[in-house]
Amino acid sequence: MSLLAATDLRLHPSAADYLLVAFYFVLVLAIGIAARRSISSSLDFLLSGRALPAWVTGLAFISANLGALELIGMAANGAQYGVPTAHYYWVGAIPAMVFLGLVMMPFYYGSKVRSVPEFLLRRFNKTTQRVNAVSFAVASVFIAGVNLYALGLVLEALLGWKLQVAIPIAAAVVLAYTFFGGLSAAIYNEVLQFFVIMALLIPLTVAGLNRVGGWDGLTDKVRGGAEQTSAWPGSQLTGIDSSTWSVIGIVFGLGFVLSFGYWTTNFAEVQRALSARSMSAARRTPLIGAFPKALIPLVIVIPGMVAAVLVPGLQALKDGQTSDVTYNNALPLLMKEVLPNGVLGVAIAGLLASFMAGMAANVSSFNTVFTYDLWQDWVRPGRPDGYYLRVARTVTVVGCVLAIGTASLASTSQNLMDYVQALFSFFNAPLFATFLLGLFWKRMTGTAGWTGLIAGTASAVLVDALSRSGAISLAGQGASFVGASAAFVVDIAVSVAVSLATAPRPEEELRGLVWSLTPRHERVEQAGEADRGWYRSPALLGGGVLALTAVMYGLFW
Amino acid sequence: MSEPETDAPPSRASTLFDLRTIIAVLFAVYGLVLLGIGLWGTDDAQRAKSGGTNLNLWTGLAMVVLAAVFVLWARLRPLRPPGDSG
Secondary structure, three states: OOOOOOOOOOOOOOHHHHHHHHHHHHHHHHHHHHHHOOOOOHHHHHHHHHOEOHHHHHHHHHHOOOOHHHHHHHHHHHHHHOHHHHHHOOOOOHHHHHHHHHHHHHHHHHOOOOOHHHHHHHHOOHHHHHHHHHHHHHHHHHHHHHHHHHHHHHHHHHHOOOHHHHHHHHHHHHHHHHHHHHHHHHHHHHHHHHHHHHHHHHHHHHHHHHHHOHHHHHHHHOOOOHHHHOOOOOHHHHOOOOHHHHHHHHHHHHHHHHHHHHHHHOHHHHHHHHOEOOHHHHHHHHHHHHHHHHHOHHHHHHHHHHHHHHOHHHHHHHOOOOOOOOHHHHHHHHHHHHOOOOHHHHHHHHHHHHHHHHHHHHHHHHHHHHHHHHHHHHHOOOOOHHHHHHHHHHHHHHHHHHHHHHHHHHOOOOOHHHHHHHHHHHHHHHHHHHHHHHHHOOOOOHHHHHHHHHHHHHHHHHHHHHHHHOOOOOOOOHHHHHHHHHHHHHHHHHHHHHHHHOOOOOHHHHOOOOHHHOOHHHHOOOOOHHHOOHHHOHHHHHHHHHHHHHHHHHHOO | OOOOOOOOOOOOHHHOOOHHHHHHHHHHHHHHHHHHHHHHOOOHHHHHHOOOOOHHHHHHHHHHHHHHHHHHHHHHOOOOOOOOOO
16 A cells, blocks of 8 residues: 555535535426427437527537546546647547538538438448447447446545446436437537536636646646646657657547547537538537637646646556556546535536536437437338337437446446547547548449448457557557557558449439539538628638647647 | 428427526526625635635636626527528
8 A cells, every 4th residue: 555645535515515516407407308398200309300509509519529538538638648638639629520510511411311320321321321320329338338437436426425326326317308308408408518517627727727836837746757748749648659650640540530530420429510400500510619629628638737736646646656546536636626615516517517418418319320220220110200209218218228337347447538549449430431431432332331341340449459468569548549540541441442343323322422423502501591690601610720729739839 | 402301390499498598597596606605605724725716706706797698698689480580
């Protein structure tokens, strides 16, 4: 044992703190019940009737990604690796979000598909749709489980509840509002969650920096060398010693393959844009979300670094000693260290909100893919819409129950982010390769669609297995960067080879699905009355957020 | 382009309550409670946690302002019924 006193993880909230948390939950359930009145069809339940304004879908877009997993995991990353963690937000998110809004959204929204697998059906064939729908459903349940486990950690720290009690109760709350209000309830709550999460992170950052003597105080005291306070080359993060290869790993592995794979093809994200009320609003959804995304590392990574300075247990961990805490505890430990009662209650509400944001996004996208792609298009086609609405509600329950099971798997990982990045490299990296090739190469065939996906996933799993067994040694998150890159390259190679050996689909069937076969006026929306105004131009928003990201890199070079 | 059968008639989801009001309610209540705690319920030990500043007071103040902004926005640009884009 170390000489340190055992770390007390309990937050010791006061009555006022509990009152603030309780008030938030009243509003959450009220939104679920109010949204119930608006549901009359499966499209209302699963896609909000395609009626939401862009600021709502844009904030929901970013909130769906701000799960407890993201908060806990990125604060852990910040504590362990420092500033390089911000790559996940900048090169690892912004270019992909801009690409989604400007280039891909016209195809998604314009083709009127209801899900990503349905797009694959239109572009490729039924088998590709099914392969993707099954792998997405499996991945969603796993990631919902990670979110549940992250919340379990929080409740254990906060109330001293056992994980086995906290996890089912937390799942029940998410179930309650997604079951009644469907995607509308999920999205409306996600917008509310965005603001509550900011009300957690901003005061936490201000108070934390105050305690360590501002940014200068932090850079003086942070352990682990200068690597921790500048973005490049990020060798500790990637586990690649060579600076050059580390930068290539970040830019190609994280910035290109993993990031584009996640943001442009992950249905939990794309679904938010599909529920927008017009093509213009759909294109602006990821662009509006990108602005907060570029700024969020300031209030997640910095608190993580502050926690590693202020909390003795984390200092010990960073000096390579044994400790009774893990990096995953960084965020709750800092809350306990610097937040007074009052703001602490808001912060706890924010943590609970972030858990619900992540899990509700997984559950609401899981039930759409299951209901439309697996049930309606495959297992039980041709039933009336009311039947599918009932299926969607039932699947919502099933998804929550399965997530409780996968939560226990997540508890075996030391750093949650490693686990999740590995999952993304399995599923999202090959999917992005298939999308990219399918969008720009009209010759790509249906058979190539699904064989490429399977080959890509298999190669990422192989890299993961080799890395776990020690055959190739990559510390940090380098293994998933390499796995994602391998999946991407293998997917492209297999897709090209199979395409050349099989017959392509007739060109007239691919109109609106392939770039070169879609006339420009079909890709660019005719702006309606509600979408006018120079500040609503997607190109301007996209350029603006890229400039903002460049400025951020300038500040933390 | 032909309309796929998924195009349901104008949906009722768009007639939902105004989300901006809910956000305003949440932050008005949070802001006032934190202001109260900041003014009368934050002792020196609590202040020391956040490096000497009265975090409750300032956070409360910011929240009240945010609530006011959302009320103002909802007043100036009220929700229009769906389909009424002219």
